Amino acid sequence: xxxxxxxxxxxxxxxxELGKRYGRRWAVREASxxxxxxxxxxxxxxxxxxxxxxxxxxxxxxxxxxxxxxxxEKPLRSQREEVLARVGGLVESAxxxxxxxxxxxxxIVGALRGGCSRDHIAEVLELVGLxxxxxxxxxxxxHGMKQRLGIAQALxxxxxxxxxxxxxxxxxxxxxxxxxxxxxxxSTDRAITIFLSSHLLSEIEQTATSMAIINKGKVVVxxxxxxxxxxxxxxVRLEASxxxxxxxxxxxxxxxxxxxxxxxxxELKMPASAVAALNARLVHEGVQVHALIPRRSxxxxxxxxxxxxxEID
Amino acid sequence: MILRYEILKTYRxxxxxxxxxxLFVLVPVVEIALKLEGGGMLRRMTRDIAQDxxxxxxxxxxxxxxxxxxxxxWVHVPFLITLVAGDQLAGEAxxxxxxxxxxxxxxxxxxxxxxxxTTLFYVCTxxxxxxxxxVGLGTFLFGLGDLLVPGRTLTVLPQTEMVWRMALAxxxxxxxxxxxxxxAFLFSSLVENAIGPIIGTMAVIIGFIIITNIPLxxxxxxxxxxxxxxxxxxQKAFEQPIPWATMARHAAILAGFCVGFYALTxxxxxxxxxxx
Numbered sequence: 001x002x003x004x005x006x007x008x009x010x011x012x013x014x015x016x017e018l019g020k021r022y023g024r025r026w027a028v029r030e031a032s033x034x035x036x037x038x039x040x041x042x043x044x045x046x047x048x049x050x051x052x053x054x055x056x057x058x059x060x061x062x063x064x065x066x067x068x069x070x071x072x073e074k075p076l077r078s079q080r081e082e083v084l085a086r087v088g089g090l091v092e093s094a095x096x097x098x099x100x101x102x103x104x105x106x107x108i109v110g111a112l113r114g115g116c117s118r119d120h121i122a123e124v125l126e127l128v129g130l131x132x133x134x135x136x137x138x139x140x141x142x143h144g145m146k147q148r149l150g151i152a153q154a155l156x157x158x159x160x161x162x163x164x165x166x167x168x169x170x171x172x173x174x175x176x177x178x179x180x181x182x183x184x185x186x187s188t189d190r191a192i193t194i195f196l197s198s199h200l201l202s203e204i205e206q207t208a209t210s211m212a213i214i215n216k217g218k219v220v221v222x223x224x225x226x227x228x229x230x231x232x233x234x235x236v237r238l239e240a241s242x243x244x245x246x247x248x249x250x251x252x253x254x255x256x257x258x259x260x261x262x263x264x265x266x267e268l269k270m271p272a273s274a275v276a277a278l279n280a281r282l283v284h285e286g287v288q289v290h291a292l293i294p295r296r297s298x299x300x301x302x303x304x305x306x307x308x309x310x311e312i313d
Numbered sequence: 314m315i316l317r318y319e320i321l322k323t324y325r326x327x328x329x330x331x332x333x334x335x336l337f338v339l340v341p342v343v344e345i346a347l348k349l350e351g352g353g354m355l356r357r358m359t360r361d362i363a364q365d366x367x368x369x370x371x372x373x374x375x376x377x378x379x380x381x382x383x384x385x386x387w388v389h390v391p392f393l394i395t396l397v398a399g400d401q402l403a404g405e406a407x408x409x410x411x412x413x414x415x416x417x418x419x420x421x422x423x424x425x426x427x428x429x430x431t432t433l434f435y436v437c438t439x440x441x442x443x444x445x446x447x448v449g450l451g452t453f454l455f456g457l458g459d460l461l462v463p464g465r466t467l468t469v470l471p472q473t474e475m476v477w478r479m480a481l482a483x484x485x486x487x488x489x490x491x492x493x494x495x496x497a498f499l500f501s502s503l504v505e506n507a508i509g510p511i512i513g514t515m516a517v518i519i520g521f522i523i524i525t526n527i528p529l530x531x532x533x534x535x536x537x538x539x540x541x542x543x544x545x546x547x548q549k550a551f552e553q554p555i556p557w558a559t560m561a562r563h564a565a566i567l568a569g570f571c572v573g574f575y576a577l578t579x580x581x582x583x584x585x586x587x588x589x
Contacts, residue, residue: 056586056587056588059416060415060416061411061412061415061416061586061587062586062587062588063584063586080418080420081418081419081420082418083418084416084417084418085418087416089416091412091416092409092412093409095408095409095410095412095413096408096410096413097322097325097408097410098408099325099326099327100322100325104321105413107318108318108321108322108413108414109413109414109417111314111315111317111318112315112414112417112418112419113417113418114418115314153413
């Protein structure tokens with residue numbers, strides 16, 4: 001089995017000031033992303049933020065109005081066939097030729113990749129657990145099964161890089177767990193670089209090593225998940241009574257950087273690791289703690305933009 | 314390889330067989346009706362000349378009814394063709410399967426070409442079925458004979474020439490139906506649902522046919538620019554002698570329309586943003 005030894009480029013995907021304008025509205029604006037070999041890259045954003053448009057540009061479905069996509073350090077525009085031969089993808093919902101079997105659908109995709117052996121098709125079907133249903137028409141499949149077949153087709157030919165657009169959307173909790181497990185497995189066992197979009201921070205947190213957040217068409221944050229979700233900058237919400245006594249305690253507590261209070265709740269900027277100690281101190285001082293909820297600053301930030309977006313909707 | 318799967322995709326669809334099914338209803342109904350009518354139509358046609366000429370042999374035969382049925386090439390067969398040709402690109406958009414096939418290391422130019430060839434192939438199979446069915450069933454019901462060509466002048470073509478003349482006529486008919494398919498294919502690249510291309514193509518064809526048949530000087534001037542004007546090209550295979558030069562010119566014009574429609578489709582398709 002050929003592993004991902006074909007290319008040695010360190011940067012698998014780079015988008016340079018990528019932009020797409022529909023009429024007068026920019027769906028994506030100056031999106032510069034960089035995905036390095038071996039990463040699981042999480043692309044996070046609320047619905048309508050420009051995730052799908054960006055992915056469509058990366059996979060040549062949509063032509064950028066501005067900027068450029070580089071795959072394996074080569075421009076997609078001029079070397080489309082060469083670079084796409086090394087990429088697999090699933091864009092939005094997994095749609096297939098419903099009147100054909102799962103196997104036939106994979107054969108069609110395989111043919112477009114230059115041909116795939118029967119064994120290889122059986123192998124990817126096995127990997128996503130569809131061996132039993134391989135010869136059934138796809139129109140009889142449940143959403144979850146289609147989604148798994150969607151991942152299977154992205155894996156045909158064992159590409160070095162796969163792009164998965166919201167692969168867990170519409171799956172039940174068990175299905176979500178399976179897909180996440182599969183993504184980790186592909187990354188570690190097969191060393192496939194993975195680009196994964198989601199509107200759920202928790203999903204990115206659980207699967208990705210690097211991430212970017214896109215909002216209103218712009219990339220607002222980018223970096224290692226480890227660094228971005230560092231708990232040193234958590235925001236902790238405290239509800240307690242009596243309030244004045246609680247305030248007095250937190251003001252003297254070590255590590256608390258900023259305190260905001262609106263009379264009912266107190267918001268503290270402090271390391272999440274010290275929350276348990278704070279709770280013990282409050283109780284020791286005779287304060288009744290009703291709620292003590294740590295939230296990391298990025299989560300807080302992301303929640304604020306998703307809520308902002310949903311208000312627009 | 315890709316072409317094989319494209320043909321498989323088309324011929325595994327129920328939609329593709331509507332055309333064949335329609336022919337298997339239309340042709341027998343027409344031929345049986347003609348059989349029951351017992352040659353009344355032929356007698357009416359020949360009423361005037363029968364007084365001056367002695368018409369011998371079996372003139373009410375398979376070739377005669379086939380010639381009659383070939384007039385379905387004006388509207389009926391084009392409609393059956395648009396069902397498939399109009400769906401060829403729009404159907405992929407409706408099904409969301411452009412996202413499946415256009416992210417592959419195959420250029421859009423190639424994918425479009427394969428789809429176009431598949432569409433033309435479908436037209437060939439449909440016309441071939443029409444030919445086989447009308448001549449075959451006609452032979453069974455009426456037998457063979459010389460062809461009395463309906464028209465202003467009296468032409469009777471010997472039975473010995475009918476095989477190649479019929480083959481030529483159906484080949485020319487295929488070319489004009491390729492034109493219909495190309496137009497539907499073009500419209501198919503513009504929208505995300507097959508209904509538009511089907512109605513659009515039929516509207517154009519019916520509109521053009523009406524213009525072609527209204528004897529106005531203004532319309533005469535534009536007739537040469539309407540592709541439907543050249544749909545009569547198959548009838549030239551039954552003229553005596555065959556006007557080869559005109560036939561070749563009309564065939565070339567039809568081919569030119571096909572190329573033109575395809576070139577425009579290509580121009581649209583490679584620039585298209587796939588949002589479906």
